[in-house]
Amino acid sequence: MKKKKKHKSLVMTNKMFWFAVPAFLMYFTFWIFPVFQLFRYSITNFNGINRNYDMVGFKNYITLYKEGTLFHAIPNTIIYAVVLVAVSNIIALALALLLNANIKGKGIYRTAAYLPTLFSAIVIGFIWSYVYMPGNGMIATIMDSLGMDGSKFNILAGFKSALYAIIAVDIWKCIGTTMIIYLAGLQTIDSSLIEAGKIDGCNGWQMIRLIKVPLISATITINVILSVINGLKAYDYVFIMTNGGPGKATNTLMYSVYKLAFTEQLMGKSAALSVVAFILIIAVTICMLIFMNKREVEM
């Protein structure tokens, strides 16, 4: 009873923190602590199984640098993230603006755009392997029937095209969610502001550019941040559809981390690459948060 006087509120006491203990313990043990472990493993020659490993200093980092793993994995990941963020957000926002208009059959279009989101990445990988397949695949067959030479179509084998082909799959999958979030944002706009715009003589495009988009800047921020995080984690379709190939053209950071650890059993090296990736991800996130916060205030 004496203790209670110390708190500001009798109802909301610090005892509440006990509620967070199970989640905290679990989250710390299986998510945050392992990240710190990575820093330790990155200076060893640990192979992932044998616990008798030696400290090797910065050797892992130096090999990564010398072999050039960094120089294709980092640019690939950044291209992946940038293209994914730009294209998926522009298409999703455009779709949401169209669907927000008062038209019939809205629900059907929304369902169509959302459906790909429900499939597992592994299933999507299979379906798109068929779509991109040279010779018998969907795109090749359509090209044939249109009189173009479909037999030359082999997008996943091209050094320049493979990465973009994979990004396209990811865009196809994630537009649904992004669009739904934009749609929800658009529906929060006060209709009196739209009316005011109409009275002032805004045409459709001005309405979008000067009223609707600025008013959903918070939604844009969230969607952009979510897709950047998604893009930097790019792994699924590389693993299922190309295995990083042709050559190293589609090797992303996370796929390289996985491959070093599981296929080549070089856990030390994989951990070193993880540390590099971790620093990159943190740097990008912080820059983005600062930039986005500034923009939102300006708007």
Place this chain on the structure above:
Amino acid sequence: MKNKKIKAGNLIIHIILILYSIITLAPLITVFSSSFRTIKNQASPLILFMEFSMESYKAAFTKMAFPVVFMNSFLTTAGSLVVIVIIGAAAAYPIGRLQTKLSKFLYYFFIAGLVIPAQMVIIPVAQMFNSLNIPYTRFTPMFMFITCSMPFTTFLYAGFMKGVPVEIEEAAYMDGANLFKRFTQIVFPLLKPATVAVVITQGIWIWNDYFFPMVFITKSRQFSLPVAMIQFLGDRENPAQWNVLFASCFLCALPLITLFLIFQKQFIGGIAAGAVKG
């Protein structure tokens, strides 16, 4: 005059949306129609719905041992969701209610983990399982499903918690309800929209995730649905196997699609809730 203009505008919107829907759905429809072919039928999959046979589905059903893997997927997903809702909502209670430094720290602590990719921490996590003597069973991936769901779950619950008036809790306090009772009988029931949103968003990714089960499960009887699909990996290059592969793709996605079509409103609302509340 103006009416005509609006009608023409709507027509253009419809044309754009129809084109977009066709492009989006084309791969799904083609694959769906091929899955209803007999296994031997190798005509171009673009000839839609040329026959209707369940042969490929039967083959896929036995090849992936559907009843077993379905049950594995169902148990791990449902089990994870129950734990996620309980410990996630509980963790959000102090985060959403208190304005201390510790509660702010917890908020950012949970959110920060969102940027960490699973591929990065998977080996240290496996080491952790070994040192804690956690055996590898069909339920082992649940640890990771629950852990990875914490950022979004606590974030969402904390956001919704602000909409539950403090006065209700104060009244309950006056009536002699202790902290535990207040949370379980007053606050948690009022957070039902958040619970729906958490179950839907986390349920979708957990059901579809193949990475954690792939790493932690080696026995085929313990596979979840998406992992059972990985054994088809060799078949995707071989057109002779396509019909069975496509049938298995739809077997894998069918449970979620069915749920989506029944609870469409909740799905759309749940996905939007997370972003709008934040």
